[in-house]
Amino acid sequence: MSISRTPARQRGLHVFALSAFAIAQPLYDLIGHNAEFLVAHRAGPWTVAALVGVVSVLVPLVLWSVAIAAGLLSVRLAAWLQTGTIGVLTGLVAAGIARQMPTSAAMAVALIAAIGAGLAYHGARAARTFLTVVSPAALVFPIVFVVATPVSRLVHTPRTGQTGTAGDRRPPIVLVVFDELDTLSLLDANGDIDAARYPNFAALARTATWFPNAVAASPSTTYALPAIVTGVTPDSASRRLPIAADYPSNLFTWLGSSYALHVREPLTSLCAGALCQSPEPVRAAALASDVAVLYLHLITPHELANRRLPSLAFAWKGFTPQAAAPREAPPPKRGPDAEAEFERALQHSVEVRRSDLVRQFVGEIAADRDPALHFLHSMLPHDPYEYLPSGRAYPHGGITTGLTLEAWTQEQPLIDTGRHRHIEQVRFVDTLVGELVDRLKSQGLFDAALLIVTSDHGGSFVPGQPHRGFTVANYRGIVAAAMFVKLPRQTNGATSERRVSGLDIVPTIAEALGAAVPWHVDGHSMFAGRFPDRSTVQYAGLSLPPLETFDVRDEARRAARARAPAAELESLVGRSLARMDVTPPAPGRFVISDNFRTFESVPLESGLLPALVQGVVLPEDSSPLDLAIAVNGVIGAVTRTAHWNGSGHYFSALVPESGFHDGANRLDVLAVDRSGAGVRLSWVPSPLPAKLxxxxxxxxxxxxxxxxxxxxxxxxxxxxxxxxxxxxxxxxxxxxxxxxxxxxxxxxxxxxxxxxxxxxxxxxxxxxxxxxxxxxxxxxxxxxxxxxxxxxxxxxxxxxxxxxxxxxxxxxxxxxxxxxxxxx
Structure with missing residues (x-):
């Protein structure tokens, strides 16, 4: 029987079957094992049902309908459209299998598979019979996705959590959890809080208890956040989701009857149901955009996806600007540069969203007759690194230079710039902490409040190691989570060497309230008379041996000694070129950087500065070069060229926002020669004049x-x-x-x-x-x-x-x- 004589229903069955393997199964497998994606999108039963309906029903139905419609014009046309559909879907299957191959080879495999499958389907009855046999997969895959993966817990009705009384004392409670804020980033070379960089953290430490040796309850947000609000040891092997259905007994269910709940959790849904109505409803367009990005990663060769597709590493949602920004951009100014102005405004609306969440939360804190529990999980200072200390942002291209597949390169200069960008973002977090304290004081709540500022986990900046993936080589930066606790009426600061963790937050709150937690907790009050030693750290579900805890201040001092050889180069920062001898450029040496163009017009009121200076020095036939980057005649950063992005002389540096002024700014790149006595500078020009x-x-x-x-x-x-x-x-x-x-x-x-x-x-x-x-x-x-x-x-x-x-x-x-x- 030829394809033209195959019944239309059977041809439809073939499309549904192959679509299940080409589109539905890869997506269901990825999302099913990473259901946090749906949690972040506030997905419930109806959202899951809609997703399944689109992926497993609507997509193949549309593909089949095209061929059916063509059959009204020509049976032959319908047959070839059906053949083409089968070929394309098979090519997608092959693309997913071959995506780890080099780009050209993967594309060739997909093309050959598409052509071969199309021809086989058109001419061989056995091929069509095979698709008929495997067609039940179109029904099996969505059922398995909904029933047998962690997604099932988004569909079921949540269990009722344990409630209790708040005790005799009911102070205002403010619990702020930053993301990826490691204690090491807060310390100076002596192991103390760097008050020059972080005046607000230093001020908080003078009125609160600082726990420098605090460790993360889990190296993953998925489990660290539930541990913080339950006090129960997380187990990553359990595959529980950070939702109320999986953690029904938590801080919110316990205090929900005694406290007004003011909760902002952008990625999790631990405060759900009647207790906390989500301020951020499901946005279908954002979900569809993110699902599309996921699917493109599933079928695109890895080396091409890493360069061209939005990264999946920064968060559980918002992979594209359209998905990340829920509101329209500010209106552009009219004039000859209206298009550029609109682009700048749109970029600005995307960049400021994480800071807006924190500032909105802070602005909503108000004194009331009834006490309130104010809880915020902020995705700061988590990458993408995009903020300067004032809150101004800089374009970052959606990537962190030096990171590939969430692992750092071996090139130390790029890692140093990545850490510098992180530090500057932590300085912005310090600004937000100051705004939080000021708000509490202005509302008359600070003295009476139980204030806890902490982090879910830290981050690693070890060459060749994952940024967040937990290993023996990088665990020190990841487990060192910030922890500050100000008890009600506490006025004098203190430092405790106890190795507390997020597990201890709920018991600490209970002690401050004079109450008992109405379920078993694994943590202890941070101020209890007896406290466990915790000389090792080990996380259930991770195949690593117990790892020794460490004194974080000793670690900071060791890191400072390791940076000592770069002191001569770093001493150039802040020096004026007008007071230095700069020699002419070496013949044939140029720098390629788009920043020369972006520096030509910098509107300070836009809130977006071209502070991340990146480029390539040519020719690339010499050893690595030390570079100084000057803004308006003052050296703002130093770095060294490195191998990256196909170049042997790539550089990346972040210059301070204080160096910019409104309008045209001057960028200079200079080579630094430290081979003899002293330091000598020479210009490295752009090959082009300004405003060409x-x-x-x-x-x-x-x-x-x-x-x-x-x-x-x-x-x-x-x-x-x-x-x-x-x-x-x-x-x-x-x-x-x-x-x-x-x-x-x-x-x-x-x-x-x-x-x-x-x-x-x-x-x-x-x-x-x-x-x-x-x-x-x-x-x-x-x-x-x-x-x-x-x-x-x-x-x-x-x-x-x-x-x-x-x-x-x-x-x-x-x-x-x-x-x-x-x-x-």
């Missing part, structure tokens, strides 16, 4: 910079854009460019849109085929790869030009494929 643009004149087009004419167009500057690699937010142009008159390397290849430069690079790739075809007298670096942001592309598209060092330029030609993408 194309202008038309009587003699034709020419390139104009901020200081006047730069180049005129000449026919001997030639080249092509061979192809364009498309990503959701970027375009990468690949091709070659050469000067056929001098055969010297070009100074730059520049992309323009709307007449303005939007990206550039220096040709650095060897293209012997080009050299031979053009008959160049000597080997020349003609190959290039140039990345531009989609948002920078204006109506009219993109033009690409080559620029030499003699004031001459030429426009590069576009292949048909490149033209289809770049010319609008």
């Amino acid at each position: 643009r194309i202008e038309s004149g009587p003699g034709g087009e020419r390139l104009i910079g901020s200081d006047g004419p730069v180049a005129i167009f000449q026919p001997h500057i030639v080249g092509w854009v061979d192809r364009v690699i498309e990503a959701p937010d970027a375009l990468t142009l690949l091709g070659w460019a050469a000067d056929t008159k001098t055969a010297r390397d070009l100074r730059a290849v520049v992309a323009f849109s709307g007449g303005t430069a939007i990206g550039y690079t220096v040709p650095s790739g060897a293209r012997p085929d080009v050299v031979a075809a053009l008959g160049l007298a000597r080997p020349t670096r003609t190959g290039y790869g140039l990345s531009i942001r989609r948002n920078d592309v204006r109506p009219g598209g993109v033009r690409v030009c080559g620029l030499n060092g003699d004031g001459e330029a030429g426009e590069l030609k576009l292949t048909d494929g490149a033209r289809a993408v770049l010319v609008k």
Whole structure:
């Protein structure tokens, strides 16, 4: 029987079957083992049912309906559309299996599988019979997802938790849990709280009890948060979810009848039902966007997904700006730069959301006749690292340079910058802690309140080790969780060496209230007369031996000694270039950085500063370079080049926000030579002048910079854009460019849109085929790869030009494929 004679219902069964293997099963498997994703999206029974309905019913139904509709026009067309559908779905199955292969090999496997399966389905009855046999999978997969994975606990009715009385004393309770706030980040070289960096944490320690050796109840938020609100030892092997159904007896069910509950938990649902109505309802568009990102990760080759897809490492939801930002961006200012202004406003709305949550929570704290339990879990200072101490943000591209698949590179300079970005974000947390204390004082609550500021766990900055994944080599940074407790009416600060943990918070609250916890807890009051030794730390469900606890201040002093060799380089920070001798640049040495363009116009009122300076120093044929980064003539950061992103001379540094002023700012990159006596600096210039643009004149087009004419167009500057690699937010142009008159390397290849430069690079790739075809007298670096942001592309598209060092330029030609993408 040919495919055209196969009954329509049977063909539909085939689509449902293959869709189950290609789309439903991979998603169900990933979400089923990571049900925190649905918890973060506030998913309940109806949301789970809707997800299953879309994935297992609507998607295959639409695919089948297309072929059915085509059959009304032509039986032959319907048969080939059915064949194509089967081929595409099989290709998706193959793509998921092959995604760990190199990109080209994975794509080839998927294409071959798609073509082979399509042809087999079209011509072989056995292939169609096979799909009929396996078609029950379309029903089995969703049933298993709902019944046999942790998702089942989102569908069931929550158990009733244990309640109790609050005791004779009912002080206001404020419990703030920051995420990934490690104690080591708070300490100076002497092991004390760094009061210069963190004045508000230092002030809190003067009126509260600080526990420097506190350890995390779990290295995972999934289990640390429940441990904090239950006092019960978590077990990751249990696969319990951070929801009230799995932890029915917790701080909220206990005090819910005696306290007004003011609870904000963005990722968990431990306070649920009538006690806490979620202020953040399920947003279908955000859930759909995040599910789409999950699926793209399941079928995209790993090396391509790491570069082009939104990271899944930062949180359990909000993988894209559309999913992360629930509200519209502020309206852009009108004027010639309206598009850029709108982009900046949209970016700002995304960047400030985590700080808004904290500030909204703080603003809602108010004195009332009845005592209240104020609880906040903040996703700060958890990455993505995006905040400066004042709360201003900086663009970060959705990635943390130096992190790949949640593990740090071996390149220490990139790890140092990652830790610096973390420290600056912790400084912003310090600002928020100060705002919290000020609010409590203004409402007359601070003296009487039981205030606990803590963290679920810390983070690691060990070369080659996971940032959060728990190992013997990196556990010290992860277990060192911050802990500050101010008892009611406490006025004098104290420091306790006890190794307390999140398990001890509920018992401590109980003692402060003069009450008993109405269920068995594994923790102890932090102020009890007898306290367990806890000389080792071990977490149930993790296959690691007991690990020795440590004195966190000794660890801080050891880390400071390890950083001592960099003191000479770091001493340059804050120095004015006007008072230093800076030599001319080394011949042929340039720096490629988009920051030169972003520094040209910095509106301080936007709240978004280009403080993260990243780029590449060319040529890449020398040893690593020490660099100094100056903003408006003052050195703001030092770093060293490293291997990253395909470059051997990549650098990343965060400069202080105090160096910026409104409008145009100057960025300088300088090479630092420490080989002899003293330190010597030399300029490392950009190959392009500022504000480069194309202008038309009587003699034709020419390139104009901020200081006047730069180049005129000449026919001997030639080249092509061979192809364009498309990503959701970027375009990468690949091709070659050469000067056929001098055969010297070009100074730059520049992309323009709307007449303005939007990206550039220096040709650095060897293209012997080009050299031979053009008959160049000597080997020349003609190959290039140039990345531009989609948002920078204006109506009219993109033009690409080559620029030499003699004031001459030429426009590069576009292949048909490149033209289809770049010319609008």
